[in-house]
Amino acid sequence: MNRRRFLATGLSASSVAVAGCVSIPGTTGTDEPAPSDEPPSSADLIADALETTTSVETVAARRTMRIETPDSSIERVGEIATRTPTHRRLEVVESTDRTVPAGSVSIRTPTVSWEYDPDEELAVERHHPNRFLVDERRLDLEVLLDDDYELAYDGVESVDGRDAHVVGVEPAIDEDELERSLDLLVGETVYRIPLELPTDEDDLEDPTVERRLWIDDESRYPVKERAAVSDGDEVLNELSVTYEKLSLEAGLSDETFEYEPPEGVPVETAGTEPVGIYDSRADADAVAPYALPDPVVPDPYDLDRIVVLEKRAELGTSTTFWYRDPDEPDRELFVAVRDEKRFSPDVLEKTDLEFDGNHVYHRDGRIQSLFWNCGTLNYELSSPETAAPLEEVAPSVGCPSQNG
Numbered sequence: 001m002n003r004r005r006f007l008a009t010g011l012s013a014s015s016v017a018v019a020g021c022v023s024i025p026g027t028t029g030t031d032e033p034a035p036s037d038e039p040p041s042s043a044d045l046i047a048d049a050l051e052t053t054t055s056v057e058t059v060a061a062r063r064t065m066r067i068e069t070p071d072s073s074i075e076r077v078g079e080i081a082t083r084t085p086t087h088r089r090l091e092v093v094e095s096t097d098r099t100v101p102a103g104s105v106s107i108r109t110p111t112v113s114w115e116y117d118p119d120e121e122l123a124v125e126r127h128h129p130n131r132f133l134v135d136e137r138r139l140d141l142e143v144l145l146d147d148d149y150e151l152a153y154d155g156v157e158s159v160d161g162r163d164a165h166v167v168g169v170e171p172a173i174d175e176d177e178l179e180r181s182l183d184l185l186v187g188e189t190v191y192r193i194p195l196e197l198p199t200d201e202d203d204l205e206d207p208t209v210e211r212r213l214w215i216d217d218e219s220r221y222p223v224k225e226r227a228a229v230s231d232g233d234e235v236l237n238e239l240s241v242t243y244e245k246l247s248l249e250a251g252l253s254d255e256t257f258e259y260e261p262p263e264g265v266p267v268e269t270a271g272t273e274p275v276g277i278y279d280s281r282a283d284a285d286a287v288a289p290y291a292l293p294d295p296v297v298p299d300p301y302d303l304d305r306i307v308v309l310e311k312r313a314e315l316g317t318s319t320t321f322w323y324r325d326p327d328e329p330d331r332e333l334f335v336a337v338r339d340e341k342r343f344s345p346d347v348l349e350k351t352d353l354e355f356d357g358n359h360v361y362h363r364d365g366r367i368q369s370l371f372w373n374c375g376t377l378n379y380e381l382s383s384p385e386t387a388a389p390l391e392e393v394a395p396s397v398g399c400p401s402q403n404g
Contacts, residue, residue, distance in 0.1 A: 042151035042167045048220040049213070050141040054328070056221070058083045060250035061243040063090075067097075068238040076100055081250065085135040085330045086110045087257045107259050110305070111277060114259040123261035127271035129307040130320050132367070132384055135330040141222075144169060157214060159223045160244040164214035171209055207231055219248060275308040275317075284308055288319045288337075290377060295335045296396035298389050300325045304332070316340045333383035333390065335397055341378050343371035353391065356399040374399035 060081045067074040077094040081087075092104040103118035111129040116122070144151070154166035207229070214224035223246060228238040261267055278284040284306040285292045297303075301323040309318045316339035325331040348361035348371065355372060363369040369382040370390050379397055381390045 039153045039155075040165060042153045043145060045153075045165050045167055045215050045220070046141055046144050046151065046213075049215050049222050050138065050145075052220040053137050053141065053222070056248045058248075058250045058252045059221075060245075060247045060252065062245045064242045064244070066238075066240045068240075069236065070234070081252050081256050083252055083257070085133050085138075087252075089257055105259065107257055109257050111274075111307075114261075116259075116261060116265070121265055123259075123265050123267045125267055125269050127269070127273045129274050129277060129305075130309065130318075130322075130334070130336075132332060133330040134384075135328075138328075138330070154212065156217070159214050159216070159242065160246070162223060162246075163217040164223055165217060167213045167215065169211035169213065171211065216246075219246075221246065221248060272309060272311060275310050278306045278308070279303075281306065281321075284319060289317050290319075290337065290339065292319060292337060293335065293379075293397040295321055295323075295393055297323050297333070297393050300327060301333065302326055331383075331385050331388075333381065333385070333388045333393070335393065336380040336382075338378045338380070339376055341373060342380065343378070351391070353394055355395075358399060360394060370394055372399075 058081070060079075063078050063080045065076045065078075074097045075095070076092055076097050078090045078092045081089045086109060088106075088108045090106045092100055092102050095102045095104070101117070101119050103116075105114065105116040107114040110131075110133065111127065113126045113128065115124045115126070143149070148171070150170040152168040152170070154168050156163050157166055158164070208231075210226075210228045210230065212226045213222055215221070216223045222243075224240070224242045226238065226240040229236045275287055276284070281292060281294060287308055302325075304322045304324040307318075307320045307322065309320070310316075311318070318336055318338045318340075320337075321335040323333050323335075343361060343363075345359070345361050348363050351360045351362050351370070353360035353370070353372075356374060358372050358374055360370050360372040363371070367382050367384050368386055368388060368390060369380060371378070371380050372394075373379070381394055381397070383390060
């Protein structure tokens with residue numbers, strides 16, 4: 001692969017979360033106003049942007065993405081709408097990208113996604129009712145406040161008629177990783193740029209990554225981003241995303257995130273469609289082939305949904321209770337009941353918890369989990385949050401005898 005050839009694959013997408021209040025521009029966090037002759041703090045601008053994106057429930061905008069290399073240029077313009085990080089709709093209205101033509105539609109909800117390709121005249125419905133949500137925007141802005149990044153204030157520029165503060169970001173680079181691929185978060189999507197494995201004749205001599213964020217002065221919402229990979233003075237890949245006609249708290253209806261394929265277009269399905277998705281334990285208990293536990297979760301978690309999923313005969317039926325922090329909806333935990341075994345004690349850490357003589361095992365990693373079995377049933381508690389109260393919830397699930 002020629003390292004100057006750009007390949008970008010969308011890995012994940014997200015929107016914004018809920019609750020909080022926007023910092024007042026021009027203050028220093030005390031009662032004293034910031035000196036008028038000093039530029040805003042770059043860290044304060046990023047913190048303001050983080051607080052804004054986590055306080056706005058719905059966003060609508062016209063989004064333009066450009067991909068530039070020394071040999072090519074691609075542009076996609078789309079109408080995007082998002083709601084707290086569970087819902088997202090993107091309709092491409094203009095495109096020079098053959099892989100994503102004008103007329104393409106992409107919709108995501110917590111339980112199902114739609115993709116429509118007008119060139120192929122095909123719609124794909126994908127079921128994923130038991131998938132963790134990830135607010136990439138929030139995570140990215142949080143990471144920029146770490147010590148691994150250097151921030152620099154680069155003045156004020158106009159974006160779609162708005163004054164926007166420009167913040168330069170210099171990330172720490174693992175050159176060995178850069179030689180293989182580079183993941184960049186631009187806008188609301190992570191793009192992976194594969195780079196050719198170096199040889200003695202074709203190595204990256206002076207790899208650098210430059211990021212810039214344009215943060216709207218009034219709302220403190222990020223309205224433009226740019227990320228560029230260079231080797232010395234040569235720009236190898238450049239991605240930019242610009243938001244125009246931005247509307248915060250756009251009041252989007254549920255119909256925004258529903259989809260009906262054009263008449264006559266075939267629909268392919270992927271994933272397993274659930275038996276049902278329920279709002280209450282009683283409703284799920286009526287269809288599950290076994291008695292369900294009654295988990296007790298502490299504040300601020302609330303029950304979001306219960307998914308009953310029937311897999312192939314040898315895999316049985318799973319019932320998953322999903323709980324969410326309403327203030328930060330991408331912070332979730334789930335309790336799963338299955339009539340199949342999904343863990344191996346030999347590769348897990350035994351905890352001090354025990355239910356009816358059955359030991360509870362812990363898995364550490366990107367997702368924190370507890371596992372145990374009770375006769376023919378197996379239980380799992382999981383969350384990507386390291387502070388999730390898994391050991392506090394587990395006793396309320398226990399084994400069937402403990403649950404009465």
